Amino acid sequence: xxxxxTSARRRGSCAGVLLASVTTLFSLGALHxxxxxxxxxxxxxxxxxxxxxxxxxxxxxxxxxxxxLSLDGGSRKPLLYGEDALYxxxxxIKVDILAALLLQAQxxxxxxxxxxxxxxxxxxxxxxxxxxxxxWREIGQAPGxxxxxxxxxxxxxxxxxxxxxGLTRTTASDRIRLLLSVFDSAxxxxxxxxxxxxxxxxxxxxxxxxxSDQAWGVSAASGAEYAxxxxxxQRTTTGLWDVNSVGRVTVDGHHYLVAVLSDGSASMSDGxxxxxxxxxxxxxxxxxx
Numbered sequence: 586x587x588x589x590x591t592s593a594r595r596r597g598s599c600a601g602v603l604l605a606s607v608t609t610l611f612s613l614g615a616l617h618x619x620x621x622x623x624x625x626x627x628x629x630x631x632x633x634x635x636x637x638x639x640x641x642x643x644x645x646x647x648x649x650x651x652x653x654l655s656l657d658g659g660s661r662k663p664l665l666y667g668e669d670a671l672y673x674x675x676x677x678i679k680v681d682i683l684a685a686l687l688l689q690a691q692x693x694x695x696x697x698x699x700x701x702x703x704x705x706x707x708x709x710x711x712x713x714x715x716x717x718x719x720x721w722r723e724i725g726q727a728p729g730x731x732x733x734x735x736x737x738x739x740x741x742x743x744x745x746x747x748x749x750x751g752l753t754r755t756t757a758s759d760r761i762r763l764l765l766s767v768f769d770s771a772x773x774x775x776x777x778x779x780x781x782x783x784x785x786x787x788x789x790x791x792x793x794x795x796x797s798d799q800a801w802g803v804s805a806a807s808g809a810e811y812a813x814x815x816x817x818x819q820r821t822t823t824g825l826w827d828v829n830s831v832g833r834v835t836v837d838g839h840h841y842l843v844a845v846l847s848d849g850s851a852s853m854s855d856g857x858x859x860x861x862x863x864x865x866x867x868x869x870x871x872x873x874x
Contacts, residue, residue, distance in 0.1 A: 646825065647849035649859050651867035652757035656768065656833070656840040663761040663842070664874065666867045671741070672846040674753040675816030676712045677829045678730075680788065681742070681763055682750065683709060685724045685733035687784040697787075709791040709814060712799060721750045734759075736779045737766045751818055760831045760844035767792075768812075768833050768842060792832060802830025803843040805861035806868040810835040817853060825849050828856025834868060841868055 650667035654660075674681075683705050690697055697705065704720050707713035724730060727744025730753070734742050739759045745752035766778035767788045778785060792812035804811040813832030820827070827848040834841050845863045850856035 647847060647851075647855070647859060649845065649847040649863050650757045651843070651845045651863045652761045653867045653871040654761050654765065654842040655871060656770070656842060661765065663758060663844075664867070664871050665757065666863065666870070667757075669756050669758050671754045671756055672829065672848055673751065673818065673827050674742075674745075674755050675751050675818040675827050675829055676714075676717075677760065677814050677816035677831050678745075678750055678753045678755075679708050679712065679717055679816075680767070680792065680814045680831070681730060681734065681753075682717060682720050682724060683788055683791075684737060684763065684767065684780060684784075685730050686720055687780060687787065688733045688736065689724060689729070691779075691781055691784060696783075706791060709788075710794055710799070711796050712815070717750060718748060721748065726750075727753075734763075738762045751816075755846075757844045757846050760846070761842050764831060764833065764842040764844065768840075789833075801857055802860055803832045803834055803845060803864040804830075806841075806843060806864040807834035807836060817856065819853075825851065826853055826856045828853065828860050830860050830864065834864075836868060836872065839872065841871060843868060 648667070648670075650665070650669060650672070652663040652665050652669070654663040686697070686701065686705065690701075701720070701723075704713075704716040708716040708720060721730075724733070726747065730744040730750075731742070739755075739762050741759045742753065742755040744750070745754075766780055767785050769777060780788075789812055792814055795813060799815055800813075802815045803813050811832055811834045813830060813834075815831075816827070816829040818827050819825070825848065828850060829844075829846045831844040832842075834843055843864055845860045845867070847856055847859050847863070850859055
């Protein structure tokens, strides 16, 4: 389903829903400050990576990492812009939760039940937190998530404690690995994603039909065609914001998987601006390589 990218409408329509969702996230427990991670020196990066890194890094406590993978190329290693450090996932973990649920259903030789679909769809399309908490329990919380992630090829994602799914920790590279398991059209049961064709199509469909108030983030790098999931939360200890966005974008007929993770923004709008700027510049740089 195509979406409009009108910035003013996007910011205005999402404000109330975003803040309501953050209030729900507060009930997940106190948030912990992320460890400080030094940024890589420009000399350690390619010229394109260094240019993008310098352009998107904020002059504040905020930090950002972008990862981009072209689905049209032969490589399955993403280009990284910034340090591939750990960040809290907030609501981008909902794609991971759905993937785990689908894997468990596949293992049991069944489809999702009507009840599971009634939870999965608002979890992805509307970022419904209550539905997420129910499915988090169903997959077995962090142990269930991590068992699925091992099969999906993720190496650096640690499930949140107890009911606190929003405090799952991950890297931009791991988000690309998850997206690849969902969107790689060349995936086969032998060499690719453990998710079968039907499961991949289901996740793709939901991420392509995000509610209009959720249509921001990596979609800023695209035209009218994209599929995404965003995440956001405000730390109770500092008042600073984590803002993340992951998905597939199409630019000039070419398809890219994009993951942008950030934390330390002074406001929700600052975080969105940072993520969108990083997405646009990272995709533009990747297209030139």
